[in-house]
Amino acid sequence: MTLLIHSMSEFSDLILQSLQIAGARNIAEVGAEFGGMSQQLAAYARVTGGSLTSVDPAPKQEFLAWAEQTPEVHHIAEPSHDAMPKLADIDAWVIDGDHNYYTVINELRIADQLARRDGKPLLAIMHDVSWPCARRDCYYAPDRIPEEHRHPHSFEGGVILGEGACLPNRGFRGAGSFAWALHEGGPRNGVLTAVEDFRDEAQTEDRPLAWALVPAVFGMGVLFDSSAPWAPALADFIVPWHNNKLLAALEANRLKNYLAVIDWQDRAAA
Numbered sequence: 001m002t003l004l005i006h007s008m009s010e011f012s013d014l015i016l017q018s019l020q021i022a023g024a025r026n027i028a029e030v031g032a033e034f035g036g037m038s039q040q041l042a043a044y045a046r047v048t049g050g051s052l053t054s055v056d057p058a059p060k061q062e063f064l065a066w067a068e069q070t071p072e073v074h075h076i077a078e079p080s081h082d083a084m085p086k087l088a089d090i091d092a093w094v095i096d097g098d099h100n101y102y103t104v105i106n107e108l109r110i111a112d113q114l115a116r117r118d119g120k121p122l123l124a125i126m127h128d129v130s131w132p133c134a135r136r137d138c139y140y141a142p143d144r145i146p147e148e149h150r151h152p153h154s155f156e157g158g159v160i161l162g163e164g165a166c167l168p169n170r171g172f173r174g175a176g177s178f179a180w181a182l183h184e185g186g187p188r189n190g191v192l193t194a195v196e197d198f199r200d201e202a203q204t205e206d207r208p209l210a211w212a213l214v215p216a217v218f219g220m221g222v223l224f225d226s227s228a229p230w231a232p233a234l235a236d237f238i239v240p241w242h243n244n245k246l247l248a249a250l251e252a253n254r255l256k257n258y259l260a261v262i263d264w265q266d267r268a269a270a
Contacts, residue, residue: 004258008096008127009036011220014241015094015125016044018222021234022123024091025050030080030107031097031127032056035063038073041094045072053090055083056097079144084110089118096127100137100181102149105194108223112202121228122209126195130219130251132159132172134192137181151181151189159184160259161252170266171259195221214241215248 008015015037019027025048032038032054045052053074054067067075076083080097084107093111097103108124115122132138136159137151157180158171164184174180181189188197195211203209207227212235214220222238224231241247 003261005217005254007036007217008094008220009040010217011127011214012037012040014214014220014238016040018123018125018234018238019044019092021237022092022121022224022228022230024048024123026089026091027052027094028084028087028090028092028111029054029094029096030056030084031095032059032063032067032075034060035066037094037096038063039066042070042072050091053087055080079141080107081110084114087114089120090114091120092123092125094125098138098140098144099128099133099191100139100145101188101190101194101197102137102145104191105198108194108198109202112198115225121225121231122223123225123228124223126191126221126223128218129192129195129213129221130215131161131255132180132184132218133190134219135186135190136184137189138174139179139181140177142179149188151183153179153181155179157182158262161255171262192219192221195223199223210235212238212242214238215243216251 027041027045029038029041029052038054042052051072053076055076057077057079067073095107111124112122139145139153142150142153154166155174155176157166157168158173159166159180160171166180166182199209199211207225210224210226212222224234
């Protein structure tokens with residue numbers, strides 16, 4: 001993993017500028033891990049006089065130690081579906097938690113319900129909307145997903161670009177820390193599928209939901225209310241990055257190189 005750029009913090013310039021354009025002050029973050037992006041969101045909140053609520057049932061100790069000493073940060077150690085409905089007055093959501101259809105579509109539904117209740121435009125900035133999670137569920141805690149919403153999965157199997165099946169002990173794999181759905185594609189499978197289905201069910205003529213996908217570092221997506229007063233400025237800023245062909249080619253190249261390194265390591269260990 002030390003060879004793999006994978007943090008949402010790689011998008012910090014785009015994220016913070018998007019928040020500034022939208023005039024967001026109170027931010028909710030789903031998924032903290034080590035707190036790399038959390039620290040930048042907290043610094044932004046400090047400057048704007050806002051706050052950061054970070055939802056993560058089991059972040060790393062580094063995050064916990066930092067959060068305890070940072071007054072702008074409120075950490076909720078609960079799963080997102082339990083914690084999010086308790087929040088209020090959230091201007092923007094930064095979602096980088098469990099990367100599967102059931103979790104993500106319900107996170108978006110809750111964020112949308114709260115935005116409507118509080119009279120705010122919806123703004124959600126998301127990670128892992130490209131390969132490998134775009135069309136394949138990933139589970140950090142499969143037992144938290146209701147059985148009827150959980151695909152057959154493996155903690156040992158890995159994924160390879162262009163290969164729909166989950167391959168035993170090959171490719172990019174969780175090695176016990178997370179599981180992949182055994183097959184890619186199909187209904188209710190993957191983060192991007194969740195975003196698309198949510199847009200179909202939630203947007204209206206009066207409130208269309210705009211979407212931009214930055215195809216690098218596993219994909220960052222920006223979902224926002226096109227009727228918001230700041231929407232034209234945000235669109236001007238983010239749309240040039242949407243499905244950028246150069247970025248997509250660079251991302252495919254780096255992933256193929258990384259998967260080649262994994263293959264070499266596997267062969268050497270065999």
